[in-house]
Amino acid sequence: MIGPIVNGTAVIIGGLFGASIGKKIPARVREALPMTFGCASMGIGIALIMKVNSIPSVVLALLLGSLIGEIVQLEKGIENLSLKLRKFVNKPKPNQQLISSHEDFIEKYVALVVLFCASGMGIFGSLTEGISADPSLLIAKAFLDLFTATIFAITLGYAVSLIAIPQFIIQASLFMLASVIQPLISPMMFADFSACGGMIMLATGFRICGIKSFPVANMLFGLVLVMPISALWSHLM
Template identity: 75%
Template sequence: MIGPLINAGAVAVGGIIGAAFGKKIPSRVSEALPLTFGLASMGIGIALIMKVNTIPTVVLALLLGSLIGELVKLEYYIEKLSSKLRNFVDKPNHNTVLYDSHDQFIERYVALVVMMCTGGMGIFGALNEGITGDASLLITKAFLDLFAATIFAITLRYSVALIAIPQLVIQGGLLLMASFIQPLITPAMIADFSACGGMIMLATGLRICHIKSFPVANMLFGLILVMPISALWLHLI
């Protein structure tokens, strides 16, 4: 659990630093760097998409995953929870200024949760550590997340630090499951899983850059479905 703990700790520390000292950082920096992170998310997404083994399985997983997400209203409940977290952690008073409007906060916060918790590097880093014991990927991601959390916390405040909780749960769960699912995973399944995660990362980047507001949280079920669909496709076809 070394990697997940370091990564979650970096997010928590970055969120606290950004919220506490955000006023000392020039506004041009806090406005420009989120766009850079959005661009990086799109670039990583495209790189992961290029690893695809079977395009139909990835498309089918995304479609079915998005359908399930819309039916259970996953993004809606994440947005509601995000609002409650903001009101609880960053409750306005005479000493606190909430820089973003409610809509701006939800737009960025949900995208940030998806980017930090379900990004390809984090997921594969957790799986890799569970299988090989090598935490280097998650430690590398921790440095990236430290800076990202610091910058986004300038406007999103202390709520960013709380992202460390779902991130630790997701990465820790994947790490623990890795030893059990390892015998069932094939290179083709991993390739399709990468491509599916890349699609979501690309959509996340577009959302952070305010190009198109994709319901990225509703797409997350596709990550659960893509490996079984890929295995079934290879078996039947």
């Protein structure tokens, strides 16, 4: 299980390094870097959407997934947990304000959790290593996440490093389930999965840039539903 360990370690190192140098970075740079990455997220999302096989399947999965997310209030739970983590990890001195406001912290932190934990590259990389013992995709993702964690930890602090925990749990679980899941996935199903992830990444980019605060965490259930819906749609149509 090389890939999940390397990827998680990269997030921890990037988060620690970014938080340690945060106060030394000018305010204009702290604001510009996440905005730039938000634009990159939107670009990646658009590229993934272009791979779609069945757009009705993707739309239906996102609608049903968002409905489930709203019912169970997944995003609200992540928001509450993120604030507790922030208070625990980034302990300010009396009369000292944290680098970013609570509202700004929640907006970016929830989006970052989605980027690290629910990216198509991470999920596919975990499945690939589980089947072929090839960790190259997750190692490549680790370099990207190292840079990303550093950028966001400059403004969000040490709490960014803790995202490595759910990320590792998800990737390790997929690694162990790979032999069961991989044979059930067709190229068309994975194309729709990538497109669904692309739409979530596009919404995440909008959120990071402050354009529109989409409930991206609530949309994550769409990733669970899109492959079964895609398979059913292909069978019926």
